[in-house]
Amino acid sequence: xxxxxxxxxxxxxxxxxxxxxxxxxxxxxxxxxxxxxxxxxxxxxxxxxxxxxxxxxxxxxxxxxxxxxxxxxxxxxxxxxxxxxxxxxxxxxxxxxxxxxxxxxxxxxxxxxxxxxxxxxxxxxxxxxxxxxxxxxxxxxxxxxxxxxxxxxxxxxxxxxxxxxxxxxxxxxxxxxxxxxxxxxxxxxxxxxxxxxxxxxxxxxxxxxxxxxxxxxxxxxxxxxxxxxxxxxxxxxxxxxxxxxxxxxxxxxxxxxxxxxxxxxxxxxxxxxxxxxxxxxxxxxxxxxxxxxxxxxxxxxxxxxxxxxxxxxxxxxxxxxxxxxxxxxxxxxxxxxxxxxxxxxxxxxxxxxxxxxxxxxxxxxxxxxxxxxxxxxxxxxxxxxxxxxxxxxxxxxxxxxxxxxxxxxxxxxxxxxxxxxxxxxxxxxxxxxxxxxxxxxxxxxxxxxxxxxxxxxxxxxxxxxxxxxxxxxxxxxxxxxxxxxxxxxxxxxxxxxxxxxxxxxxxxxxxxxxxxxxxxxxxxxxxxxxxxxxxxxxxxxxxxxxxxxxxxxxxxxxxxxxxxxxxxxxxxxxxxxxxxxxxxxxxxxxxxxxxxxxxxxxxxxxxxxxxxxxxxxxxxxxx
Numbered sequence: 001x002x003x004x005x006x007x008x009x010x011x012x013x014x015x016x017x018x019x020x021x022x023x024x025x026x027x028x029x030x031x032x033x034x035x036x037x038x039x040x041x042x043x044x045x046x047x048x049x050x051x052x053x054x055x056x057x058x059x060x061x062x063x064x065x066x067x068x069x070x071x072x073x074x075x076x077x078x079x080x081x082x083x084x085x086x087x088x089x090x091x092x093x094x095x096x097x098x099x100x101x102x103x104x105x106x107x108x109x110x111x112x113x114x115x116x117x118x119x120x121x122x123x124x125x126x127x128x129x130x131x132x133x134x135x136x137x138x139x140x141x142x143x144x145x146x147x148x149x150x151x152x153x154x155x156x157x158x159x160x161x162x163x164x165x166x167x168x169x170x171x172x173x174x175x176x177x178x179x180x181x182x183x184x185x186x187x188x189x190x191x192x193x194x195x196x197x198x199x200x201x202x203x204x205x206x207x208x209x210x211x212x213x214x215x216x217x218x219x220x221x222x223x224x225x226x227x228x229x230x231x232x233x234x235x236x237x238x239x240x241x242x243x244x245x246x247x248x249x250x251x252x253x254x255x256x257x258x259x260x261x262x263x264x265x266x267x268x269x270x271x272x273x274x275x276x277x278x279x280x281x282x283x284x285x286x287x288x289x290x291x292x293x294x295x296x297x298x299x300x301x302x303x304x305x306x307x308x309x310x311x312x313x314x315x316x317x318x319x320x321x322x323x324x325x326x327x328x329x330x331x332x333x334x335x336x337x338x339x340x341x342x343x344x345x346x347x348x349x350x351x352x353x354x355x356x357x358x359x360x361x362x363x364x365x366x367x368x369x370x371x372x373x374x375x376x377x378x379x380x381x382x383x384x385x386x387x388x389x390x391x392x393x394x395x396x397x398x399x400x401x402x403x404x405x406x407x408x409x410x411x412x413x414x415x416x417x418x419x420x421x422x423x424x425x426x427x428x429x430x431x432x433x434x435x436x437x438x439x440x441x442x443x444x445x446x447x448x449x450x451x452x453x454x455x456x457x458x459x460x461x462x463x464x465x466x467x468x469x470x471x472x473x474x475x476x477x478x479x480x481x482x483x484x485x486x487x488x489x490x491x492x493x494x495x496x497x498x499x500x501x502x503x504x505x506x507x508x509x510x511x512x513x514x515x516x517x518x519x520x521x522x523x524x525x526x527x528x529x530x531x532x533x534x535x536x537x538x539x540x541x542x543x544x545x546x547x548x549x550x551x552x553x554x555x556x557x558x559x560x561x562x563x564x565x566x567x568x569x570x571x572x573x574x575x576x577x578x579x580x581x582x583x584x585x586x587x588x589x590x591x592x593x594x595x596x597x598x599x600x601x602x603x604x605x606x607x608x609x610x611x612x613x614x615x616x617x618x619x620x621x622x623x
Contacts, residue, residue: 027107027108027109028103028107028108028109029108029109029110029111030055030056030108030109030110030142031051031052031054031055031056031058031110031111032055032110032111032112032113033048033051033052033055033110033111033112033113033127034113034114035112035113035114035115035117035118035127036114036117036314037117037118037119037323037325037326037329039282039283039322040281040282042117043117043118043119043126043127045086045125045126045127045130046086048086048112048127048130049081049086049089049090049093049130050081052090052093052110053077053080053081053093055110056077056093056097057077077093077096080092080093080096080568081093083519083520083568083570084477084478084479084480084519084520084521085479085520085569085570086125086130087125087130087133087134087569088568088569088570090130090134090135090137091134091137091569091598092568092569094134094135094137094138094139094142095137095598097138097139097142098137098139102139102141103141107141107142107143108141108142108143109142109143109144109145110142110143110144110145111144111145111146111147112127112131112144112145112146112147113146113147114147114148114326115127115128115146115147115148115155115159116148116155116326116327117325117326118155119326126155126158128146128155128158128159129158131144131146131159132158132159136599137598137599146159175205175206175208175209176205178204178205178208178215179201179202179204179205180201181215181216182200182201182204182205182215182219183198183201185219204218204219214247214250217247217250217325217327218250247325247327247328247331248327248331248334251327251328251331251338252336252338254311254312255338258270258308259308259338261337261338265304265305265308266338268297268299268300269300269301269304269305269308270305270308270309271338271340272293272296272297272300272344272348273289273293273300273302273305273306273309274309274312274323274332274340274345275340275341275342275344275345275348276289276292276293276345276348276349277289277313277321277322277323277345278323278329278332278333278340278342278345279342279343279345279346279348279349279396279399280322280345280349281392281395282320282322283314283320283321283322284320284321284322285319285320285321286302286306286319286321288352289302289321290302291352292348292349292351292352293348295351295355296348296351306321312328342399343399343400343402344400346396346397346399346400347396347400349392349393349396350393350396350397350400350411350412350415351415353389353390353392353393353396354389354393354412354415354416356385356389357386357389357390357393357416357420383423383424383425383426384425384426386420386423387423387424387425387429387430387431387434390412390416390420390421390423390431390449391431391434391435391442391445391449393412393415393416394408394412394431394435394445394446394448394449394452395442395444395445395448397409397411397412397448398444398445398447398448399444405444405447405448405451406451408448408451409448409449409451409452409454410452412448412449412452413452416452418453421449421452421453422453422456422460424465427465427466427467428464428465428466428467429465430460430463430471431445431449432446432449432450432453432460432461432463432471433465433469433471433474435449435471435483436471436472436474436475436480436483436487437471437474437475437478443480443482443483443486446483446486446487447486450486450487450489450490454490454493457494458494458501458504459490459491459494459505460490461487461488461490461491461508462491462504462505462508470508470511470512471487472484472487472488472508472509472511472512472528473508473511473512473515475487475512475524476512476513476515476516476519476521476524476525476528477512477515477516477518477519477521478519478521479516479519479520479521479523479524480524481521481523481524481527484512484516484524484527484528485527485531488509488527488528488531491505491508509528509529509531510528512524512528513525513528513529513549514549514552514553516528516553517549517550517552517553517554518553518554519553520550520553520554520564520565520568520570520572520573521572521573522546522550522570522572522573522575522576523572525546525549525550525576526542526546526576529542529545529546529549530542543576543579543580544580546576546579546580547576547577547579547580548580550565550573550576550577550580551577551580554573560585560586560587561573561577562574562577562578562585562587562588562591563587563590563591563594565577566591566594566595566603566607567594569598569600569603571600571602571603571606574603574606574607575606578606578607578609578610585610588607588610588611588612589612589613589614589616591607591612592604592607592608592612592613592614593614595607596614
């Protein structure tokens with residue numbers, strides 16, 4: 001299965017592995033998500049939720065089930081997926097599944113492969129943490145099946161407290177299966193000696209002690225030339241029959257075999273290429289890699305460097321390359337003779353994107369001199385590219401400057417220039433708009449951009465696109481409280497200049513607060529009302545103002561704001577509404593029963609503390 005599906009986009013069944021989804025023994029696979037550390041779109045919590053929902057309505061399952069999922073609840077499914085809190089979003093999707101008939105006798109599973117590829121800071125929501133918090137809400141006919149290389153990693157620890165059944169495939173019972181897998185991978189034409197294959201398969205199975213992941217790593221990293229596989233494996237596995245599985249030792253052996261850490265092939269060839277690949281948030285084509293490195297290493301032989309690195313790189317269908325495994329990326333960043341400094345890689349990538357900006361500018365002027373009639377179309381295309389390169393360069397500058405936004409902003413401003421930083425696409429969106437919209441991954445880049453554009457008048461934080469959205473509103477509508485705070489801070493000097501400027505900022509903050517309230521993003525509403533420069537919102541009545549804003553934003557179709565907030569499982573919004581003062585909640589008891597039916601302990605405790613009584617009033621919805 002890994003060989004059949006590893007290059008397929010997450011959640012999209014391809015012809016080669018569609019047979020996996022047919023169901024056997026009363027179990028059917030509703031979809032799959034493959035986490036790849038070098039592809040941020042596969043480790044994004046937001047896109048994971050969208051992919052899960054998309055898999056439900058496009059899965060090769062009986063038509064009746066697809067109809068029940070897609071037709072009655074399509075609009076609701078879309079709304080739930082867009083919740084800023086992705087734990088709430090996934091629980092909402094699972095809650096919708098609980099309202100449809102059981103799909104026949106089969107039990108369905110959704111496969112999440114490679115959880116150990118999902119990195120993240122200690123306080124960042126990752127896919128493993130999302131599953132630990134939300135998967136328990138799945139109906140009894142649906143289960144998540146997750147894989148990881150080790151039960152000792154961050155992914156396994158994140159899931160430790162979740163209700164689960166763990167199956168350890170590393171062990172004596174797996175050795176024979178690993179041998180069969182290795183034999184298939186090492187298969188030679190009948191004319192060649194098959195007993196040699198059998199001996200190699202035995203060695204791989206014995207060294208791996210039943211671990212498919214270790215065996216796959218070994219077989220991925222040996223030379224692609226089958227004739228040299230015996231030699232490579234002999235050097236790789238050694239003659240120690242009880243040698244422990246250790247991927248770090250595996251990488252040390254392989255790199256020592258191919259490179260001298262003090263030689264030019266490493267220092268001036270492989271290492272610079274790896275540092276750029278480690279720094280890039282996406283896979284790079286060979287020409288992109290060459291263009292990024294050429295100014296710094298003009299004599300670098302890319303063909304030779306990549307040939308030496310090929311066993312360690314993921315090769316995509318379109319020729320893009322990235323570092324193969326998360327374990328290898330971690331090992332390359334640790335102390336040792338082959339340590340790679342991805343800070344240097346970020347500096348190279350920042351320079352690359354900034355050079356692309358200037359190249360686009362020069363090209364545009366040259367072409368406009370010959371064909372003025374093509375100016376509108378050319379300008380749109382060029383501006384979109386400039387916005388992308390500015391955003392990417394900002395993120396790389398921040399990483400290259402050890403997280404110092406001031407130094408990164410100075411470098412970005414000096415190298416890119418004010419005109420490029422302020423460039424907008426056809427919809428009037430600048431790099432700041434995109435950084436604010438995707439602030440979960442781009443908040444560092446957002447701070448760099450704001451520092452680089454601090455003299456803009458009016459501030460970029462309150463500059464509306466042609467659709468009327470400011471960066472402040474985009475961040476608020478998605479619950480990005482860190483981004484909202486950074487954007488507001490960037491307006492303080494401007495607002496202090498006078499009443500007119502303060503009014504501009506206050507109007508933008510009020511609009512952003514409306515967007516945040518409609519999304520149930522209570523922390524964003526509070527920050528906007530507290531720091532948005534409103535004369536009519538004092539510190540003493542801030543709680544009441546937040547509750548009033550949420551009430552206006554959430555009330556819908558005859559349902560109270562509290563009912564909507566409980567239905568969406570917006571804990572912060574529920575807390576803010578209950579804290580907001582003197583209002584009586586006619587549906588407090590009904591909301592309490594709804595929260596209890598969902599098994600949401602935090603909401604239940606808050607509603608009980610506010611005076612909810614589960615035994616008072618008629619039950620709603622049969623609960």
